Amino acid sequence: MTTIILPELGEGITKATVAYWHVQQGDHVVAGDEVCEVTTDKATFNVEAPATGRVKSIAIQQGQDGLIGSVLGIIE
């Protein structure tokens, strides 16, 4: 099981908003695939799958904020 983490986006950025999920629960992903977009401060950042597998769950839904380092979803 691997967690998809909201990555560090630079100094002074403590949170970001999940703008869009490219995948849904149950989808198969390959490591490096873009799984979601997070936005902060007029920038959109594409988050990649850290591992190959199935999306077990999505923890932060579209439109919700997450703190840097928090779990966006889980791949198994």
Add this chain to the structure above:
Amino acid sequence: MNIIVEDWGIIDYTLAYQRQKSLVQEIIAGGTGHLIFCEHPPVLTLGRTFTEGSLLYTKEEIEQRGVTVQTVDRGGDVTLHAPGQLVVYVILDLNLFKRDLKGYLEKLEQVAVDLLKEFGILAVSVPGKRGVFVKADKIISIGVGVRKWVSYHGVGINVNTDLSLFSLIKPCGLDVHMTSMAKLLGRPKDMDEVKKKWAEIFSKTFKGEMTS
């Protein structure tokens, strides 16, 4: 660090976006950074944080005025592009700049402020509001996307833009009026001069911040 400067002239928004995406892939594969100048036929782009209230007319009414509406994967709300607005796309490996989104946006704003100063316009960036302002009016909009730490999209500088088109929207979701270099200077500004100056200032600002 080399940055390739290109001028795409007046180009359809979608085509320019596809070209940007190709360049992003090239840079991910180790290619050189690009600074691209262009203008777009009238188009409203809706960013990821777009809210319906930012369009002041229906999509049909807007399109009747010859302005297309398009959803795009960049940060921010709604932005207008039209001839006379200098769009600068920056396709750059941000791994060379400390992987710092906020720092990157601030640098772009600084280039914009310095550019306007060169033309005798006193502009500022405002904490909490991205973009560059002259008094209360917005003159430059910013919105970027990042893929594998390579940037795309960039800034829109209202050089000679037909400002009446902004009455269709709340620019970037803000209750703000837009202005242009032409309006502030009282005459149209030569676009090539602005491009040249932007390239100079950009090169100076970003080179100085290289970490490797």
